[in-house]
Structures are given as C-alpha cells and as structure tokens.
Amino acid sequence: MPELPEVETVRLQLLHKIKNKTITDVVVLHQKSVANNPAFASKLKQKTITNIDRVGKLLIISFHGENDLFLLAHLKMTGQFFFVGGDGAVIGGGHEVTAADYHLPHRHTRIVFHFSDQSTLFFNDMRLFGYVKIATAQEVAIARAKFGSEPIADAFDCTWFANTLKAKHRTIKALLLDQSFIAGLGNIYVDEALWRANIRPTRKSDKITRQEAAALCAAARNVLRESIAVGGTTFQHFKDTGGKNGNFTDHLKVFGQHGKTCTRCGAIIKKIRCAGRGTHYCPSCQK
DNA sequence: ACTCTTGTTAAAAC
DNA sequence: GGTTTTAACAAGAG
Numbered sequence: 030m031p032e033l034p035e036v037e038t039v040r041l042q043l044l045h046k047i048k049n050k051t052i053t054d055v056v057v058l059h060q061k062s063v064a065n066n067p068a069f070a071s072k073l074k075q076k077t078i079t080n081i082d083r084v085g086k087l088l089i090i091s092f093h094g095e096n097d098l099f100l101l102a103h104l105k106m107t108g109q110f111f112f113v114g115g116d117g118a119v120i121g122g123g124h125e126v127t128a129a130d131y132h133l134p135h136r137h138t139r140i141v142f143h144f145s146d147q148s149t150l151f152f153n154d155m156r157l158f159g160y161v162k163i164a165t166a167q168e169v170a171i172a173r174a175k176f177g178s179e180p181i182a183d184a185f186d187c188t189w190f191a192n193t194l195k196a197k198h199r200t201i202k203a204l205l206l207d208q209s210f211i212a213g214l215g216n217i218y219v220d221e222a223l224w225r226a227n228i229r230p231t232r233k234s235d236k237i238t239r240q241e242a243a244a245l246c247a248a249a250r251n252v253l254r255e256s257i258a259v260g261g262t263t264f265q266h267f268k269d270t271g272g273k274n275g276n277f278t279d280h281l282k283v284f285g286q287h288g289k290t291c292t293r294c295g296a297i298i299k300k301i302r303c304a305g306r307g308t309h310y311c312p313s314c315q316k
Numbered sequence: 317a318c319t320c321t322t323g324t325t326a327a328a329a330c
Numbered sequence: 331g332g333t334t335t336t337a338a339c340a341a342g343a344g
Contacts, residue, residue, distance in 0.1 A: 031323090032323090086323080103323085103324090105339095106321085106322050106340095107322090107340090107342095137341095155342075156340045156341050156342080157341080158339065158340070159323095198332075198333070199332090203333090215323070265321075265322090265343095305335075305336080306321095306322075307320085
C-alpha cells in the first residue's frame, strides 16, 4: 500500500534514474492504466523528462519545453515503477541482477517506457487501480488543489491542525485518512501516528485536546520522515524502482501487529474496523 | 465458495 | 451541508 513515504521513495529514485532522459517509444499493454487515452504513446515520443514532483501520493512528471503536457501517476494499491538500465542491469553499473531475473515485462506490466540510452521503465499494477495519465497544466492544477498540506512540510501549521480537529465531528482516523484535509497518510501511517500520540483511532476529533493534537501533529510528521529515510514500508506489495522492499516494516508498532504485545506497555495489540478500514491499536495505552 | 485486503471516488442514507 | 456507510473498482491470498 504505497502512502507518502513509499511514493516519495519512488520519486527520489526516478529523479535519479530518468531525469533528463528522452522517451523514444512507449508500449501500452493495458489501456485502462493510461486512462484509455489512445494518443498516450504518440504524445510522449521524443519528450525529455525534466522533473518529477509529488503531492500527497500523486506523482507529477514534467517535460522539457512543454508547459501544457504533464503525466500524473498514482500507484493506488499495487502500482510499481521498475527501472532497468541500458546495460540490462536493474541496479546499473554492471550489477549481476538483470531484467531477465525479474521476468519483465510480466503479466502485470501495463506500460513500458523506452529511453534513448536503451534503459527502460516498467509500470506494473496487478489490480489495475493505478494510472499514468496525460494531463494539461489546468488539470494538474485541479489535481493539486484537492490535497491538503503535508505533515512533513516545514510550514505545516499545527495550530490550524488542532483548530480543525475541534471543528470536525468525525473519528480521528477518518479525518487523518482524508487527503483533502492532510495529504499523504494512509492506513499504515494513520495507525502508527495515533499509537505514537497515544490516541485511540475511534476518538471523535473534536474531543481531542490541544496537547494531544500537538503530539499527533509531531507523530505524523516523524513517522513519515522516518519511513522516507529508510525507503518506506513493504507490507504486501510495495517495491521500489529496483524491486527492493522498504525497510520501515520492522519499525511498525501496531499495523499488522495484532495479537502481539505493545512495545510500550505490554498489552495485546487489537484489530478492529474503523472508518471502513482494518485498524490496529493498543487498548491499554491509547486513550 | 467465501471472506478479506486497500486508495479513492461516488452514491445513498441519515 | 456535514457526516457515515456502502458499493465499486480488481485480483489475489487464505
């Protein structure tokens, strides 16, 4: 389940691997993955990638000399970008692992981008919810406007955050999952942030004290930053652009830990359904 | 055969 | 209108 740290991991790797590269050919293996745009491939040929930006879990790719042509890419639940260098190596520099070892393209490969230096970028997506679609500048602006601010931003306003919690009447978990409120948290990091802040996911947001809100604000920021620093979390499907797992999985305190003991108080971690999602928390130290 | 998994959107219900 | 619930999407794991 790619959330902000996983998408940021992919963004940083793609910047390193495909920035300034020119697309020579695009093969679309599944039309739905490109929003059923029959002109997808032809519009991208001979375009050079200049930047890869991110807002929330959405990637925004821009091109040299093009001010009205962008790509919006969303991994949703099972989307992956996989890069193979011009020498056929996954890691590059004559590494012994090659594309053949990963059997690419495989049955879940939906789009293949070929670059002028013979390198290749694969977009794999088992469940077909993800997409890579062409967008105009206006469409990019509309997409950006749908996201709230990100907890990892230096300018994130914790006072505004606390005030908004007081003004809403939803469970804190539902609110934290709402991308138009704050961007980037998904099921894993919401549970982790709430554990860090000692807050139960089912609490109504207006009942959360200002002190708790401040702790939650810091917890959300810290858990995202710590995960980015180690390449994100692989729980089920996430792989980075070289096919590797994220390393934050070992740091999870509650997500997927039901039945195990809480590392803070020793109680047994519970799993319930909250905001329509599997939700993990410690019934003893989360109030 | 059946349930469960999730990011996002949309629709229906309160 | 705000909010909650449910369905939909899709494919696989158990």
